[in-house]
Amino acid sequence: MPATRLTLPSPAKLNLMLHILGRREDGYHELQTLFQFLDYGDEITFAVRDDGVIRLHTEFEGVPHDSNLIVKAAKKLQEQSGCSLGIDIWIDKILPMGGGIGGGSSNAATTLLGLNHLWQLGWDEDRLAALGLTLGADVPVFVRGHAAFAEGVGEKLTPVDPEEPWYLVLVPQVSVSTAEIFSDPLLTRNSPPIKVRPVPKGNSRNDCLPVVSRRYPEVRNALNLLGNFTEAKLTGTGSCVFGGFPSKAEADKVSALLTETLTGFVAKGSNISMLHRKLQSLL
Ligand SMILES: C[C@](O)(CO)[C@H](O)COP(=O)(O)OP(=O)(O)OC[C@H]1O[C@@H](n2ccc(N)nc2=O)[C@H](O)[C@@H]1O
Ligand SMILES: Nc1ncnc2c1ncn2[C@@H]1O[C@H](COP(=O)(O)OP(=O)(O)OP(=O)(O)O)[C@@H](O)[C@H]1O
Incomplete structure (x- = not known):
């Protein structure tokens, strides 16, 4: 029997350096940055529902349900995969919002990987990272899960292994x-x-x-x-x-x-x- 319930971590990231090289025509900036993860973050619990409904049960102050990156990620994945299943979601939120440690992007990535697993979609990392990029520039590195030197707007990733202090x-x-x-x-x-x-x-x-x-x-x-x-x-x-x-x-x-x-x-x-x-x- 495949699992129908899963609790997953949603870690923070640090930018160990960040250089801005220029601005593209769409307003986004070309960067070079070094991402490393922290063993510290939120915890998200998912439970499959069979009626197709996507519901985040934890309220976020100042973030309406449908604007939450967790819900946006779940809806996009459901739409693009044609999956008929839904999901109940709860989050234990400890990462500060607007802190530069990537909480929202990490939550989106954990949702993509968690639902890919629970809904048994079989998407590979490339496809999940491409979908993730449409949600935010920092989502792909959380989907890949390896410390990386990032270029472009943050989506061109080269895995690296800096010290882990x-x-x-x-x-x-x-x-x-x-x-x-x-x-x-x-x-x-x-x-x-x-x-x-x-x-x-x-x-x-x-x-x-x-x-x-x-x-x-x-x-x-x-x-x-x-x-x-x-x-x-x-x-x-x-x-x-x-x-x-x-x-x-x-x-x-x-x-x-x-x-x-x-x-x-x-x-x-x-x-x-x-x-x-x-x-x-x-x-
Ligand atoms: C600065 C970093 O935190 C470095 O990790 C990220 O690149 C920001 O990533 P993020 O929070 O996922 O950013 P997004 O949600 O994609 O973008 C938020 C806003 O920041 C600006 N933005 C973001 C990333 C980027 N490379 N150039 C930009 O100009 C854009 O105005 C955009 O509207
Ligand atoms: N699940 C979520 N967690 C946190 N913020 C969210 C979430 N969904 C939507 N948001 C919105 O995204 C904004 C940025 O949140 P986030 O915590 O990712 O900022 P950040 O740490 O500065 O991110 P980054 O380093 O990627 O710029 C929040 O102020 C909030 O309005």
Whole structure:
């Protein structure tokens, strides 16, 4: 009997560097970025229904049911596969929204992979990643599940295996709109493309940082505080700020000092996403 119920992780990502090379005619930006996953994220439970209805039972503040990327992903997959089954969905949401750690994109990817499994569609990763890209630039890397150097708008992925340190991630209490940052006239849009592989050390800057820290004092403050202990970086368009440590104990020590005034968490960097590790264990 095939499974009819499944709980899957939906991990966060970090952008270890992010360079903006230019702007395309459709307004999207050409990037070079390095994605790594965190062993930290949401958990989504799926239960098959046979009446074709797609229902997300967990409410999101400020996100209507049909605008939720989980529901959008499920509906697109149902439409494009012609599947007559439906799904009940619940999520244990811990990832901040608008934090630059890819929560919405990750939820969409977990939904695509979870439903492909439960509905027994047999879609391969290429097809799921292509559908994912229509939902968001960050969805394909979560579908693939391997740390990657990304180009294009984030969809041309080359798997990489950077070090996997422990990270302290600070979560300033502001939601940053990705579209707002990408439309700022002061954004650097002319970084030279890196042509050498693997990406040489010294390229770890994030071109969004100056614009984000100018607009959001909370982010600037987090960067300054964490910068007293380690190199403090911005992920995506923020708001989250992170720094790497060689051990959990060291990350915990700094966390204990900083999280008196700021929210944050400690998590291990991972080159294979926990979603893929879980799916592998089901086979
Ligand atoms: C900046 C990153 O977080 C790096 O990981 C992502 O590229 C953003 O990915 P995402 O949140 O999935 O972004 P999308 O939902 O596709 O796009 C949100 C908005 O950001 C802008 N956008 C996004 C990605 C990109 N390469 N160029 C852009 O200009 C567009 O205005 C778009 O309307
Ligand atoms: N399932 C979802 N989880 C989170 N946000 C969602 C979801 N569905 C729709 N959204 C909308 O998408 C917006 C961006 O959410 P998300 O958490 O992906 O931001 P982010 O971490 O900055 O992403 P990225 O790094 O990909 O730019 C939210 O503010 C919310 O309005």
